[in-house]
Amino acid sequence: MLFNSLSFALFFPVIFGLYWWIARKSLKWQNILLLVASFYFYSCWDWRFLFLLMFSIGLDYFSGIKIENSKNSREAKFWLTLSIVINLGFLGFFKYYNFFIESFAEFLSNFGFKVNIWLLNIILPVGISFYTFHGLSYVIDIYKKRIKAERNFVDYSLFVSFFPLLVAGPIERATHLLPQIKVQRTFSYENAVSGLRQILWGLFKKIVIADQCAIYVNEIFAHHQGLYGSTLAIGAILFAFQIYGDFSGYSDIALGTARLLGFDLLKNFNYPYFSRDIAEFWRRWHISLSSWFRDYLYIPLGGSNGGNWMRIRNTFIIFLVSGFWHGANWTFIVWGFLNALFIMPSIIFKTNRNNLDVVAENSLFPTIKEILMMGFTFGLTVVAWIFFRADSVMDALKYIRRVCSYSLLKYPQKEVKWLVAIILFFMAVEWFGRKENFAIEKIHLDHNRWVRWGFYYILIGGIIYFSGEEQIFIYFQF
Template identity: 65%
Template sequence: MLFNSLSFALFLPVVFLLYWFATKGNLKFQNRLLLVSSYFFYGCWDYRFLFLLIFSTLLDYFSGIKISEASSKKVRLFWLWLSIGINLGFLAVFKYFNFFITSFAEGISLLGFKPSFLTLNVLLPVGISFYTFHGLSYIIDIYKNRIKEERNFIDYSLFVSFFPLLVAGPIERATHLLPQIKRERTFDTSKAVDGLRQILWGLFKKIVIADSCAEYANMIFNNSSQYNGSTLILGALFFTFQIYCDFSGYSDIALGTARLFGIDLLKNFAFPYFSRDIAEFWRRWHISLSSWFRDYLYIPLGGSKGSIWKKVRNTFIIFLVSGFWHGANWTFIVWGLLNALYIMPSIFFETNRRNLDVVAQGRVFPNLREILSMGVTFGLTVIAWVFFRAKDLHHAFEYLGGMFSTSGFSKPQIFPRSILLLIAVFILIEWRGRTQEYAIANFGFNFPKPVRWAFYYTLVLAIVWFAGEKQQFIYFQF
């Protein structure tokens, strides 16, 4: 069930009405309804993988209790590593088994051997990387005595499988979401209206911008050898806006949907393409994943403490794991390592915490230095996205070679003016709202009411106009 589908447009109002009216404000009934709805939502993808989700939930639920009840550190460590091992084992089988087998076979073949290994023809369960990380953070936090174990199985299950975030995040923490699940919730009109506004903006980003860009990005990337350098540059730009509007659009819909039920999820994007360096970009892109790796991998490795070489080592580990988390392909690993290289200057010169404020804070226009720094950061990001989008490393390097060839100065063979105009309008709206939770959070509040509503209706009409064959969200594959 896609957020941009008719089935979800029917599912959400039904759950919303039952939640606020049929449960009569009873917290126990509200949570049970949300849990059943979440399992139904997930089962619409493939009901067989519900058993995997429930097993993972049971594993971490009982492991959390066992860790808290353990009388010795040895027993606590046993249950911690049992949970981590089984969870990562599922990921290894479903997501990485074939990658390791084929990579090993290709490596052996370089030595002159022709091995034949078994590969698995299995589907990747939707959202497995996300709900696995929910459970892992919960178990690790209990082990570190940051939180107490949750004894209510319904509440814990809802934390893992709450349907707005189940298949593509944001990656929640028990310290943030569980207290909200256990707290009584009353209907707040302003909160619900704000949620609807964020859903509207998320749908606009996905259907109008991302899916329109996807049409041309797919055309150019899938036939890259037929196009000149300037067209390849446009293709990379189209994918750059596709992936941002696709994933941040999903996050907006997820956050807005959760707000309809009185729950606040973690912010996942903060206008990353206005970043002035790569370190700032990663503080603003997929925030829940970046902070997860920071808290559960980077800091335990030593973080930014110690020698400069330890900082470099830890940074490369983080980006290597981040790339691998995204998919079982060497392109993702190179994408992660390339971003690690990008961030090295800020590590060596200790400038990675320099740009913590919003760019051009309190000003309408950025200054020349900000424009140049944003341009360089954006350009580096576009190059990295080529590896993310390419089907393999050969394709990526071939594509980049075409981008930087002399034909990059020639006239593009494809130049969709309407889509480029849409992107320009989108950038202006995002720039205007860059200090808000999302771009149109307070957009037009100072305008006359008819003008503000005309803007909302324009977004709705654009969504209806561009809505065609529904496209899956990119991050469902991760």
């Protein structure tokens, strides 16, 4: 069931009505209703994998209790290790089995050994990377004594499987979401209006920006061998906007949907393409994953302690692991490696915390220096996105080589002026709303009713005009 589908448009109003009119007076029934709805939502993808989700929930629920009840640190570490190994074992099998087998066979072939490999036709369970990380952070936090183990099985199950974030995040922490689950929610008109507004903006990002960019991106990347460098450059830039519109659009819909139900989820994007360096970009892009790796991998490895060598080593580790988390392909690992290289100057010279404020915070427009910094940072991310999007590392290298050829100076073979105009409109709205949680959050405060509703109708008209066949979200494959 996709957020941008008719089935979800029918599913959610039913849940919303039952939640606020039937179950509103009982916390127990609110949570039971949401848990049943979440399981149904997930089963719509493939009901067989619902049992895997339930097993993961049960494993971490009982592991958390065992860790908390352990008589000594050795026993607690045993249960923590057991949970981590089983969780990562399932994730590794479903996501990386064929990758490791093929890579091993290719490695042996370089030495003249030919082996028959046994590949499996494995279907990747939707959302497994996200709900696995929910469970891992939970048991680790219990082991570190940051939280107490949750005894209410329904409440814990809802924390892991809450349907707005189940498939593609944000990756929630028990410290943030569980307390909200354990308190009865009351309906707030202001929160509901804010949620609808964020859903509207998320749908615009997905349908009008991401899906329209995808039409050109798919064609350009599929036939890059015969296209001019100028056309390929446009394709790479359009993919940058596609993946941003797609993923941040999903996050907006997820956060807006959760707010309609009385929940406040973690912010996952903070206008990353207005970043002035790569370090700032990674504080603003996929925030829940970046902070997860910081707290559960980078800091345990030693973080920034121990001098430059430790900082460099740990930075490369988290970026390579982050790349591998995205998928079983060397392209994602190279993408992570490139981002580690790009961020190295700020790590070595300790400038990675320089840009913590909002760009042009006290000004309507950025300075020339800020424009150049944002342009350079965006250019680096676009180069890395080429590897993220390409089918193989060799395809990405050929793509970049073609971009750097004399054909970059030729007139592009694809006409995208109308799409550029829409993207400029989109980025202008993002720029003027860059201080808010989402771009159109405060439009109702800054404009009169006619301007406000005129703007809404423009967004709705664009969504209706460009709506067609339902397009899956990019991060569903991760």
